[in-house]
Amino acid sequence: MGxxxxxxxxxxxxxxxxxxxxxxxxxMWPATFGLxxxxxxxxxxxxxxYDIARFGMERFSATPRQADLMIVAGRxxxxxxxxxxxxxxxxxxxxxxxxxxxxxxxxxxxxxxxxVQGVDHIIPVDIYLPxxxxxxxxxxxxxxxxxxxxxxxxxxxxxxxxxxxxxxxALNATPTHAMKGLLA
Amino acid sequence: MSxxxxxxxxxxxxxxxxxxxxxxxxxxxxxxxxxxxxxxxVVIGERRGMFGASSGQDTxxxxxxxxxxxxxxxxxxxxxxxxxxxxxxxxxxxxxxxASWSEAVEWVxxxxxxxxxxxxxxxxxxxxxVLRDDPELRFEICTGVSGVHYPHETGRELxxxxxxxSITNGSKRVRVEVTCPDDDPHIPSIVSVYPANDWHERETWxxxxxxxxxxxxxxxxxxxxxxxxxPQRKDYPLxxxxxxxxxxxxxxxxxxxxxx
Amino acid sequence: xxxxxxxTRTSDPYATSGADxxxxxxxRVFNASGGDWDDVVEEASALHEERIVVNxxxxxxxxHGVLRLILELDGETVTETRAGIGYxxxxxxxxxxxxxxxxxxxxxxxxxxxxxxMQETVYCLAVEKLLGITDRIPQRASTIRVLMMELTxxxxxxxxxxxxxxxxxxxxVMTVGFRERERILSIIEMITGLxxxxxxxxxxxxxxxxxxxxxxxxxxxxxxxRRGLGELEALLNENPLxxxxxxxxxxxxxxGCMALGITGPVLRSAGLPHDxxxxxPYCGYETYDFDVPTRTSCDAYGRLRVRIDEMYQSMRIIEQxxxxxxxxxxxxxxxxxxxxxAWPAQLAIGSDGMGNSLDHIRTIMGESMEALIHHFKLVTExxxxxxxxxxxxVESAKGELGCHVVSDGGTRPYRAHFRDPSFNxxxxxxxxxxxxxxxxxxxxxxxxDPVMGGVDR
Numbered sequence: 001m002g003x004x005x006x007x008x009x010x011x012x013x014x015x016x017x018x019x020x021x022x023x024x025x026x027x028m029w030p031a032t033f034g035l036x037x038x039x040x041x042x043x044x045x046x047x048x049x050y051d052i053a054r055f056g057m058e059r060f061s062a063t064p065r066q067a068d069l070m071i072v073a074g075r076x077x078x079x080x081x082x083x084x085x086x087x088x089x090x091x092x093x094x095x096x097x098x099x100x101x102x103x104x105x106x107x108x109x110x111x112x113x114x115x116v117q118g119v120d121h122i123i124p125v126d127i128y129l130p131x132x133x134x135x136x137x138x139x140x141x142x143x144x145x146x147x148x149x150x151x152x153x154x155x156x157x158x159x160x161x162x163x164x165x166x167x168x169x170a171l172n173a174t175p176t177h178a179m180k181g182l183l184a
Numbered sequence: 185m186s187x188x189x190x191x192x193x194x195x196x197x198x199x200x201x202x203x204x205x206x207x208x209x210x211x212x213x214x215x216x217x218x219x220x221x222x223x224x225x226v227v228i229g230e231r232r233g234m235f236g237a238s239s240g241q242d243t244x245x246x247x248x249x250x251x252x253x254x255x256x257x258x259x260x261x262x263x264x265x266x267x268x269x270x271x272x273x274x275x276x277x278x279x280x281x282x283a284s285w286s287e288a289v290e291w292v293x294x295x296x297x298x299x300x301x302x303x304x305x306x307x308x309x310x311x312x313x314v315l316r317d318d319p320e321l322r323f324e325i326c327t328g329v330s331g332v333h334y335p336h337e338t339g340r341e342l343x344x345x346x347x348x349x350s351i352t353n354g355s356k357r358v359r360v361e362v363t364c365p366d367d368d369p370h371i372p373s374i375v376s377v378y379p380a381n382d383w384h385e386r387e388t389w390x391x392x393x394x395x396x397x398x399x400x401x402x403x404x405x406x407x408x409x410x411x412x413x414x415p416q417r418k419d420y421p422l423x424x425x426x427x428x429x430x431x432x433x434x435x436x437x438x439x440x441x442x443x444x
Numbered sequence: 445x446x447x448x449x450x451x452t453r454t455s456d457p458y459a460t461s462g463a464d465x466x467x468x469x470x471x472r473v474f475n476a477s478g479g480d481w482d483d484v485v486e487e488a489s490a491l492h493e494e495r496i497v498v499n500x501x502x503x504x505x506x507x508h509g510v511l512r513l514i515l516e517l518d519g520e521t522v523t524e525t526r527a528g529i530g531y532x533x534x535x536x537x538x539x540x541x542x543x544x545x546x547x548x549x550x551x552x553x554x555x556x557x558x559x560x561x562m563q564e565t566v567y568c569l570a571v572e573k574l575l576g577i578t579d580r581i582p583q584r585a586s587t588i589r590v591l592m593m594e595l596t597x598x599x600x601x602x603x604x605x606x607x608x609x610x611x612x613x614x615x616x617v618m619t620v621g622f623r624e625r626e627r628i629l630s631i632i633e634m635i636t637g638l639x640x641x642x643x644x645x646x647x648x649x650x651x652x653x654x655x656x657x658x659x660x661x662x663x664x665x666x667x668x669x670r671r672g673l674g675e676l677e678a679l680l681n682e683n684p685l686x687x688x689x690x691x692x693x694x695x696x697x698x699x700g701c702m703a704l705g706i707t708g709p710v711l712r713s714a715g716l717p718h719d720x721x722x723x724x725p726y727c728g729y730e731t732y733d734f735d736v737p738t739r740t741s742c743d744a745y746g747r748l749r750v751r752i753d754e755m756y757q758s759m760r761i762i763e764q765x766x767x768x769x770x771x772x773x774x775x776x777x778x779x780x781x782x783x784x785x786a787w788p789a790q791l792a793i794g795s796d797g798m799g800n801s802l803d804h805i806r807t808i809m810g811e812s813m814e815a816l817i818h819h820f821k822l823v824t825e826x827x828x829x830x831x832x833x834x835x836x837x838v839e840s841a842k843g844e845l846g847c848h849v850v851s852d853g854g855t856r857p858y859r860a861h862f863r864d865p866s867f868n869x870x871x872x873x874x875x876x877x878x879x880x881x882x883x884x885x886x887x888x889x890x891x892x893d894p895v896m897g898g899v900d901r
């Protein structure tokens with residue numbers, strides 16, 4: 001991405017990581033991607049009762065070119081899927097995605113021909129937020145979790161190491177349908 | 185046999201059908217007395233078995249149940265309420281037009297307090313025009329087309345159901361139902377009479393494959409433009425995917441066992 | 445490989461670049477672009493005139509959800525408007541064919557997500573008509589339905605005004621509107637448990653009775669809501685900016701409304717006082733005292749005033765409904781008596797969350813075998829509805845919301861079709877916008893107040 005990607009690992013990199021993470025999380029601009037019912041709860045988060053402005057995020061950017069965060073709020077239909085991908089591609093790095101609601105996370109209650117069963121079929125998702133629709137406080141929780149992750153996000157060589165470790169863990173993990181004997 | 189049941193003066197022993205007659209009197213306004221007791225019910229299919237069991241692995245014996253699915257058919261006069269006057273006005277208004285009552289109307293059903301006029305598809309537009317223009321009818325608003333697919337009613341698989349509302353005549357409502365077979369799914373468009381039906385007909389084409397002849401631009405409206413198939417037909421699968429849980433996988437809703 | 449196809453096609457600005465295609469290797473490369481967008485552009489360029497084709501949406505802050513407006517512009521004037529819908533099509537109606545009659549409520553509720561109670565009510569009224577139990581719905585259940593519908597109507601109008609104001613650039617209108625809406629949502633949450641998409645109104649009545657303390661809460665909220673609406677009126681009614689932007693914009697007179705089958709605030713702004721609550725009352729609306737506000741200006745400003753007046757009328761109905769509910773004797777039923785249809789369980793918060801109340805479990809496990817059987821059969825199979833079809837319409841916040849339901853005698857809807865008012869009213873977008881300016885398109889569409897969940901279902 002920038003110069004921070006090219007620093008050698010060490011004390012300087014970890015300081016820059018902390019600083020960059022702090023800067024990035026403190027003023028993320030979400031892209032308006034409200035699709036359905038979850039969009040109303042996302043709009044409610046922007047209003048005085050729940051107030052996303054305390055996190056510097058009240059400026060919902062209509063144009064994806066100036067947005068950092070895409071909150072996919074609502075069910076993604078087959079017709080809408082290319083548009084989602086296009087908007088995601090138009091966002092500049094660094095970008096994050098919260099899939100808000102069960103319809104965006106997994107297709108929700110609509111397991112049918114018209115709905116993409118989870119927006120992670122189309123774009124990479126950082127935070128999955130279940131709920132139908134999730135309360136505004138739940139969305140704020142998701143945003144704060146994302147903030148924590150961004151704060152801790154490794155850069156440069158650390159990032160490559162972390163990505164490889166995550167990939168190895170995912171490849172070695174038990175698939176969901178093979179998990180036996182786990183209640184709750 | 186049916187004469188004996190419907191004849192109130194007959195003196196036969198009280199049988200299992202008689203309680204239904206009493207219920208019929210009680211709920212005459214709202215329900216057909218019981219499925220199949222209107223004089224000519226329409227068969228739209230057959231129910232096989234119960235509890236999702238059919239003969240084969242089923243040991244309950246319910247799998248052998250066969251019952252016809254009957255929709256209410258033609259109702260005898262008098263219809264009750266404002267329906268008689270409505271039918272008479274429509275018959276009078278159709279006189280001297282492109283189609284007479286007997287040519288255009290197949291039959292009239294009055295059921296649950298609603299009147300359904302089954303119209304032959306060739307004569308749909310003149311009937312609808314008269315519904316809108318005649319002062320006694322004056323159904324200004326057509327609230328839309330609804331398609332229904334009855335795959336087992338051979339020759340009449342696709343139904344298009346139109347509902348009309350008359351504001352000036354005291355919020356009267358009437359339903360017009362038109363059928364067409366699967367191999368010739370054409371119904372004349374009523375957009376020239378009710379322009380509001382534009383998108384409704386497009387939706388019915390999109391979802392059921394009923395082609396409305398004379399529609400200005402019959403294209404897909406809800407599905408992507410190049411989508412194959414017509415999703416709300418009964419022979420189109422629901423299209424879901426099996427869901428993975430910890431230790432199990434649940435099939436999509438249309439492939440699960442269900443009650444008939 | 446895709447490089448061969450790329451050279452034969454005209455250059456597509458959204459196609460993947462050559463370098464990316466090569467780096468993709470064996471992976472397939474997809475190009476995603478709009479449906480008839482290319483045809484529209486070709487047609488316009490063939491005209492050799494100064495016409496620009498602008499595509500607004502589907503992702504756009506001002507299109508009320510995922511509405512795609514294709515505008516042909518001649519300078520600042522809009523010469524042609526086409527609305528592209530279907531970006532939120534969820535197949536709800538087909539989904540309902542694979543669920544119980546009672547489970548259908550949870551699906552239809554999510555159509556027009558700003559007025560969930562309206563869809564629930566119209567669906568339940570249609571199912572009850574098919575069942576033939578319309579006269580046997582308890583009075584208290586009907587009153588609760590009226591209360592919920594009016595609360596929903598106010599919250600929907602507040603969103604309409606709020607987003608309309610925001611789209612014009614007045615963000616304060618949105619914050620004030622949503623602040624008032626939060627008051628209503630907290631009442632709804634207290635009664636049903638959810639803020640939105642609550643599956644509260646079920647065939648036969650409502651899911652459970654009102655909780656303790658709700659009458660005080662409603663009585664406390666009404667004055668605050670009134671003050672908030674007054675604040676909104678002060679912001680909007682005589683505001684020269686609002687008037688300048690909304691007067692004479694989105695003009696659709698009575699002829700146009702009748703031709704396009706428009707109902708709701710748009711029709712009432714054209715002068716016709718047509719309201720299904722008055723002309724074909726349901727749920728006991730004929731016993732409530734309220735007026736149907738109309739305007740004669742046929743423009744977006746008239747619709748704004750109509751919506752605000754409707755909110756005040758809804759508050760009158762809410763107060764009357766609350767009085768009646770409080771005067772009911774305690775223990776009045778909220779579900780139909782027929783145990784083969786009535787939803788069995790009462791919910792309560794227990795030690796591990798929300799579930800069947802312990803009283804109910806004690807009844808079905810210890811006291812009554814019939815109750816256990818009814819509970820089991822209703823929850824697993826559901827009730828059966830005699831074959832036939834019914835159409836019921838209610839006055840939603842947007843217009844006439846109709847439900848055409850067909851039963852084949854089974855436990856599932858054979859066909860449930862919803863005539864959504866926004867689907868119909870959005871056809872008027874072309875009539876309202878053509879000939880106007882591009883900024884008026886947004887105001888006009890906002891005054892129709894379409895909700896794409898209902899339009900696309």
